[in-house]
Amino acid sequence: MKTHLVSGGCGFVGKNMVRRLYNSTNDRIIFIDDLSVGTHPKTWLDAPYQKNIKEIEVYGNDERLLFLKEDFRNVLHWLGEDAEWFNNHFELDFEKFHDVYHFAAIVGGRAKIDGDPIMVALDLAIDAEFFYWISRHKPERVLYPSSSAAYPVNLQTEENQVQLKESDIDFNNMGQPDMTYGWSKLTGEFLAKITAKHYGVNITCIRPFSGYGEDQDYSYPVPAIARRAVHREEPFEVWGTGYQGRDFVHIDDVLDCIHVAMEKIHDGTAINIGMGRLTNFREIIKLFCEFAGYSPEIKQLLDKPVGVHSRYCNMDWVNKNLGWEPKISIREGMRRVYDAVYKKEINQ
Ligand SMILES: NC(=O)c1ccc[n+]([C@@H]2O[C@H](COP(=O)([O-])OP(=O)(O)OC[C@H]3O[C@@H](n4cnc5c(N)ncnc54)[C@H](O)[C@@H]3O)[C@@H](O)[C@H]2O)c1
Known part of the structure; x- marks a missing residue:
């Protein structure tokens, strides 16, 4: 049985991904969240609680959903290179994670991005630990969510409204991203590229624009x-x-696009996900x-x-190269x- 890992699995994107993976595969899903923002799975998971393996809560009749409430940085240390300590401690038996979806991040709305920028900058710490771990563990595939906030802000003014293209981020010729949130996402993209190239890990990066959906927190x-x-x-x-x-895009479309992108992109290339509107x-x-x-x-x-x-974004590259468009x-x-x-x- 394949085992997937979802960090930030109780946040908006994470919980939608956990549900989708559970319903669309027969694989095991381990999801981690410190519940600093996310809500406990009992409040949103349809699958019934079964038992605990130490601190891990097991859900679903087939016991394929494993939730651990913990700071992801600690979990990354426990996992180590080969997950041996983690497996022994939690009485599990996987060798490597197949897919890893890294949604643990301090995000917040505009109030947090502008109001507490140094707290948001902790994303740099989470992501640095994350990329270090995947460079060692080498999961089969990795999804890193960057953000539209990584784009240069001077292309997003009232006078200069352009449809942002993937090539508007050019590491050789950089504009200024949106606050510490945008800087940390941009750095994450850079780390993804390096990790794919130097360590041979399959990584897909996405730049979702304004994702929304039925079960999003009222702070959005x-x-x-x-x-x-x-x-x-x-x-x-x-x-x-x-x-x-903004370019509002429904979470179901975001997840569809992630699925297609992970099949086709492995070198850390980042793609837009939006309506283009x-x-x-x-x-x-x-x-x-x-x-x-x-x-x-x-x-x-x-x-x-x-x-x-x-x-807002230009979706031409995605349409042309992935054959995907929002529905x-x-x-x-x-x-x-x-x-x-x-x-x-x-x-x-
Ligand atoms: N929602 C969007 O439209 C959107 C757009 C662009 C990028 N993204 C990116 O997608 C990812 C998920 O975003 P989201 O909208 O689901 O945000 P969210 O705040 O709903 O989810 C993030 C989750 O991570 C958890 N978390 C934070 N720090 C943690 C830590 N140290 N250890 C464990 N868990 C921790 C939080 O409790 C929360 O549940 C983020 O990286 C975000 O930057 C989202």
């Missing part, structure tokens, strides 16, 4: 706006002018309020952090979020 704008629309906020508050735009926050508010059946006045909150003005329209995806938030808010 899409579910937060949906909740306020469900409660019919009036006037409707928006951070900044609301004309700043700029949507501003006023448009999102309008859509959710339409679902809620009202049309409020918009109130701008100009003292709130808003980040760059326009961040879930903004309207359909946002409807799914609205319905999920409505159910949660009105039934609680």
